[in-house]
Amino acid sequence: MGRLKFCYGPMDCGKSTLALQIDHNHARQGRRGLVLVRHDRSGAPQISSRIGLTRQAVEVGEDTDVRELVRQEWARGQHVDYVVVDEAQFLSPAQVDQLAELADGVEIDVYCFGIATDFRSRLFPGAARLFELADELQPVQVEVLCWCGLPGRFNARVVDGEVVREGDTVVVADTEQSVVETSASARFEADFATVRYQVLCRRHFRSGDLGPVTAHHGQLRLT
Numbered sequence: 030m031g032r033l034k035f036c037y038g039p040m041d042c043g044k045s046t047l048a049l050q051i052d053h054n055h056a057r058q059g060r061r062g063l064v065l066v067r068h069d070r071s072g073a074p075q076i077s078s079r080i081g082l083t084r085q086a087v088e089v090g091e092d093t094d095v096r097e098l099v100r101q102e103w104a105r106g107q108h109v110d111y112v113v114v115d116e117a118q119f120l121s122p123a124q125v126d127q128l129a130e131l132a133d134g135v136e137i138d139v140y141c142f143g144i145a146t147d148f149r150s151r152l153f154p155g156a157a158r159l160f161e162l163a164d165e166l167q168p169v170q171v172e173v174l175c176w177c178g179l180p181g182r183f184n185a186r187v188v189d190g191e192v193v194r195e196g197d198t199v200v201v202a203d204t205e206q207s208v209v210e211t212s213a214s215a216r217f218e219a220d221f222a223t224v225r226y227q228v229l230c231r232r233h234f235r236s237g238d239l240g241p242v243t244a245h246h247g248q249l250r251l252t
């Protein structure tokens with residue numbers, strides 16, 4: 030039987046790096062993988078790790094049936110031993126069910142990587158379904174630290190320098206500041222805002238204290 034595994038952790042903990050390493054190690058032994066992604070930060074159909082590695086991937090759309098992607102490989106005469114999915118939090122619950130079906134029905138190992146909770150600290154629907162269905166749950170080992178030095182587990186969304194608690198669930202952006210188009214529900218006047226995410230411990234996530242912001246975040250603040 031194939032296994033469905035979910036490796037999860039906050040932004041910047043090394044999930045994409047691990048996804049690329051797992052793919053590399055399997056491929057090196059002659060196993061054939063199907064590498065999938067939904068909404069990579071680069072905007073391209075690829076897995077990109079901040080450590081500098083990237084790999085082409087197949088973009089999973091809102092209505093994609095992931096079983097169909099495997100069938101397409103078979104139709105091209107290619108076998109599929111394993112599937113890697115990065116940004117798996119963005120999958121729909123139905124797509125996670127399809128991955129479980131691939132593991133059980135055609136014995137494909139499925140490795141999913143993603144964040145568990147959104148900027149409100151609520152589980153993404155795709156991540157919630159993975160917690161329900163996966164054979165194995167693995168928190169990614171590399172600790173991301175809050176500015177205070179405690180382990181960070183919460184992904185705060187910072188819009189124009191402030192932690193926000195309302196807005197669309199999906200706003201693709203980095204831990205570095207970038208200009209992102211936002212919907213009218215997220216902002217009243219502008220359709221564009223500077224957005225970044227910052228990983229915080231629970232106390233500072235709850236208080237919204239971003240600490241002494243460094244030049245790294247493109248802002249100046251005296252402490």
Ligand SMILES: Nc1ncnc2c1ncn2[C@@H]1O[C@H](COP(=O)(O)OP(=O)(O)O)[C@@H](O)[C@H]1O
Nearest residue numbers: 039040041042043044045046047077078079080
């Ligand atoms: N220059 C660097 N030297 C060493 N490690 C780095 C460097 N840049 C990034 N990293 C590592 O890469 C991690 C982010 O990896 P990435 O796979 O992009 O994370 P995720 O997919 O979880 O957001 C950082 O936590 C850090 O450990």
Ligand SMILES: Cc1cn([C@H]2C[C@H](O)[C@@H](COP(=O)(O)O)O2)c(=O)[nH]c1=O
Nearest residue numbers: 040041070147148184198199200201202
């Ligand atoms: C918390 C949160 C994150 N996102 C987006 C931001 C990034 O594009 C990805 C996470 O990428 P990483 O590889 O883990 O760094 O998710 C979002 O859309 N909504 C959120 O609430």
